[in-house]
Amino acid sequence: MTANLLNLNVDTLFEQHSVSEIDVVHKKIQTVVENKREELRTHVGERYRDLLKAADTIAAMQTSAATLIEQVHCVQANCRILNEQQLLGFKTTAPATDAALQQRNASKKLQSYYGTMVQIKLLTSLPELIWTHIDNEQFFAATELFIFSRHISTGLQLDGNSALMQKLPVARKQWEILRPFHLTIKHAVLAVLEREELCPEIAVDCMQSLLLLDKCDLSSVLQTFLNLRASAFLNCLQSHLTEPRRVKERILASLGILNSTIELLDKCLLENGLLFTRLAECSASTCPPSISRMESSERQLAHLLPEIIAGFKPQFDVPKLSPKHLGMSLQQWLDKMNALAATQLQQIFALVSNMQTIQDIKSSARSTGRPSFLHLEQQLHLEHSELDFYATKYVPLINARVREIIRSSWAHAMKQTYEKVLSLIEAGVSTPPHQIWKEQNDDLPLSLAAALSDQPKRLANRTKGYDSSTIDLCKQFDSQLADIVQELNVLLQEQTTRTEDKMSLIKFLRETAQEQVAEYLSKLKSLQLRERPALLQALRNSLALVELCPNLKLCFCQPPSWRQWNQSGAGIDHWQRICGLIEDEMLSLWLLIVEDVLTAHSCEKQLTKIISHEAVLRDFALWQTLTLEQRDEEQEQSVQSTIRIPSQPRLSLQTYLHQLIQALNLAVPQTLPSKVLHAFNQKLLGQLLGHYEGLAAAECTKTSQNIALQLYFDLKFLERVFAVSREERPLYDQIHSQQNNLRDCIDPFDFELFAEHISTHVARSTSRLQGELGVLTPYTPAPGQGTTASSALAHEADPNVLCLSTSGSTSLWFPLLPIVMPQAAGGLVGSECKQKPVETDKTAIATTATTTTTPTRKSGGSATTRKGDNSKSKSGAASFFGMSQEWFR
The missing domain is CATH 1.10.357 (Tetracycline Repressor; domain 2)
Structure with missing residues (x-):
């Protein structure tokens, strides 16, 4: 079958067979070719060692054959000389001319035979040599040898009809082996140009290979180079699909690809770059022919080759690349990089999870240096810092x-x-x-360091x-x-x-x-x-x-x-x-x-809406009876008069406030902020004033001066205990308006007599109930404290005690406890204690307590001794806490 296919005559094939038969023959030829290729691969793989031995034997045989041929040539020359000497007298002119012609034809045939044999030997040696250059990444040398093999094969195929070539089908088979090197070299070149790290020498070698292999212009090579660098950038960012790499390494490698691409363009493709220098060297007359890349044994047979083979070397038309065209191509590549960075690079940065990685990226980017391409930007007319x-x-x-x-x-x-x-x-x-x-146990710090922590x-x-x-x-x-x-x-x-x-x-x-x-x-x-x-x-x-x-x-x-x-x-x-x-x-x-x-605890439900006589007996606390002594100038006698004034607010009001405090403590066990307390008091006072407004409008209040006086006392007490000031104008006006309405129900002469004592009793009740109502009431100085004491307290530094301080701003949650100053004995009634509302009897109002306005003073004997003891304790505590004795007063 194979012999029949080799002896096919192409000229008569299309005359003697139909198209379908020719298609069958074509398929058979392709099958035989593939079988032969597989057989050759298997044979080479299994007998590589035998081939090396055979190659050494062939080299030895070549030396022997060359020596033998030289000796035969000498024998032939000697015989020719002897023959001419013997036949010198019998020789004629015409036969001599025919003999010389025959000799030249024979010599020409012999030379053609030897040249053909050497060319076939070169074709058999080229595949291994090309593979060696590819493995060593010498792609231009491999490409040059491939072009050389194609040149040899083309010459042998042109002489394919000769008798000698008909007897040597190995030339055609060897070209079938060499033909795939076109794609092999090209794929290897493209793979190298797509690597992350690429030096200028390798890049120029690859560009030369592409120029020689595809016979394309430099603009196409430039576009291929830039596209492959873009692919390298994209592959670097997506390298996690092929190999595990840290995000930081991928980001830094992508930055290196961009910078190295611009460096390669700067060193290789600008005017007088490395690529143009290499192309000029290859085009020079002093450049050695392609056969110089063969081994020494093949180079020794160069004299047997035709001049068209022995002197062959690749020809280059020195390409030109204008800065404008280079700038346009680079600008297009930069636009493509911007699009990739906006998508792929942003996705990579989205994987960075902490600031330390970002810091490492910035440090590594600074350590590698930021190249300056200012001259390249100026030469290619690019925007400033676009290459940064x-x-x-x-x-x-x-x-x-x-x-x-x-x-x-x-x-x-x-x-x-x-x-x-x-x-x-x-x-x-x-x-x-x-x-x-x-x-x-762990409420207070155990050391100063813990307290200051x-x-x-x-x-x-x-x-x-x-x-x-x-x-x-x-x-x-x-x-x-x-x-x-x-x-x-x-x-x-x-x-x-x-x-x-x-x-x-x-x-x-x-x-x-x-x-x-x-x-x-x-x-x-x-x-x-x-x-x-x-x-x-x-x-x-x-x-x-x-x-x-x-x-x-x-x-x-x-x-x-x-x-x-x-x-x-x-x-x-x-x-x-x-x-x-x-x-x-x-x-x-x-x-x-x-x-x-x-x-839940409305005053309308807790306080009495109508004040009847029973309500007066049940609700009004003990009134204080005061004896006033006045001197009659006409009779020169002292006249005593007795008045009764309220001493504390209504019991129902005290009970309501107490229950409200208990309910507030159950609802909110923590300390109320000042703003919340102020809002609570505002709403509470609004409800209380509405309740008292209804009481003031009642008929019993208008007809009973005592009821009006007690209600007036309650309003004064609320104003004092809740510290209603002029700054709160609506509430201030409302409470004073109700006080004036109640004053209208009181005899003006009596009110002038009661006013000073009512103010004193209101202040006394406020001081006495301040501890009980302290959850609701803001801090107010005690009546005995003067302006100097209050101002000093407001301006002094915080004492060395636990500071229950702020809620995020500058307002205190609740102030320090008020400093109680010693007061005169006449200010308070003996050692009068607070009276609980629940212990007040209905008949308490009938009991009277008589107090004169003349103050009484106790002897100072025991008091002096106690005062000395107190001063010692105060001074010791003051020295311990580092505070002045004034703080303990």
Whole structure:
């Protein structure tokens, strides 16, 4: 079958057979070719060692044959000379000419035979040599040898009809082996140009190979080079699909590809670049022919080859590449890189999870150096800094990723905190009063270092209702914020980052914190909480975030190490603003609790609406009887008169306030903030004044001076105990209007007589009931304290005691206890104690207590001794705490 296929005559094939038969013959030929290829591969693989031995034997035989041929030539020459000498007399002219012609023809045939044999030997040696150059990444040499083999095969195929070539089919078979090297070399060149790391020498060698292999122009080679570098950039970013690589390594490798591409263009393709130098060397007359790349044994047979084979070398038309065309191609490639960076590179940066990785990327990028291509930009008319890939493509993505890490970390921390708060609200966790105010061993710090540490103050936390779950919640949230601040601090401490970028990061952190806190408050508000335990749990946890999370404040008020980049000092304003926002939102929750308590314990239900005689006996407390002594100038006698004035508010009012305080303590065991207390008092006074307005309009009040006097006393007491000032104009006007209405029901002469004593009794009742009503009433100085004492107290530093301080701003939760000054014995009635409303009998009003206005003084003997003892104890305590003795008065 194979012999028949080899002896086919192509000229008669199409004359003697049909198209279908020719197609069958073509398929058979292809099958035989593939079988022969497979057989050759198997044969070479199994007998590689035999081939090496055979090659050595052939080399030895070649030497022997050359020696033998030379000797035969010498014998032939000697015989020719002898023959000419013997036949010299018998020789004629014509036969001599024929002999010379025959000799030349024979020599020509012999030379053609030897040349053909040498060419076939070159074809058999070229595959291994080409593979060697490919393995050594000498692609131009491999391409040149492939072109040389194609040149030899073309010459032999042109002489294919000769008798010699008909007897040597190996020439055609060998070309079938060499033909695939076109794709093999090209694929190897493209693979090398697509590598991450590429040196200029290898790049130029690959470009020369493409120019020689495809006979294309330099613009096509440039476009192929740029497309392959773009593929290398994309493969680097997607290298996790083929091999595991860290994100940082992929990002840095992609930056190296971009910079190296521009460096290769600068060194290789600009005017007088390395590529043009190599092409000029290859086109020079001094360039050796292609056969010089063969081994020495083949080079020795070069004299047997035709000149067209022995002198063959690749020809190059020295290409030209204008800067305009190079600039346009580079600009298109830059646009493509921008599109890839916007998608693929951004996806890679999305995998960066912490600031330390970003810092490592920036440090590595700086350590490798940022190449300057200013001359290339000027020569190619590109925009300034367009080739600074790190600044134009990587720095924006780094900054965007930093912001995304900050935002996601903040959102994650805030989401966990909100979910924890929501779970606490749903669980209905409430702190009983005894758990807040129960004394524990670890309440007070055991050392000065512990007292000065940043640990949360236990007593202060319990006064605000912060239980262990709330403290754990804040600790977890603060630790997450501490990680954010610490990671951001890593970038801010970097010396090479611009100040504007650092200020932008600080501002972004503040805006993100403000946005997340506002979103948290909006979610909390959307819950529409109405139950008292849920409201308390929500506002406790929210207020605790401000007080127990110092790193939250750092997000608004920068640490000292950051303030060198932010000199505006506006951080405290932003912090106070966010604290005010939280307090305002929590105040709305407080008001719901306040309204719930006041609704459940309304004064309209607790206080008597109509004052009857029974109500007077039951409700009015003991009035004080005063004896006034006046001297009659006409009769020169002293006249005594007795008056009765109220000494304390109505018992029902005291009972109501006491029950209201108990209900408030059960509802809110913690200390009320000042704003909440003020709002509570405003609503409470509004209800009380509405109740007293109804009492003042009653007929019994208008007809009974004593009832009006007691109600007037109650209003004065409320005004004094709740410290109603002119700043609260509507409430101030309302209470004074009702007082004036009640004054109209009292005889003016009697009122002038009672006014001073009523004021004294109101002040005395306020001082006596201030401890009981201290939960509701704000701090007011004692009547005996003068202006100097109160002003001194307001301006002195905080004493060395536990400071139950702020709720995130500057307002005190509750003030220190008032300092009680010693008063004259006449100021108070002996050692008069507070009277409990529940112990007052119905007949108490019939009992009278007579007190004269003349003050009495006790002897000072024992008092002097006690005073000395007290001074010693005061001085010892003062020296121990480092405070003046005035503090103990």
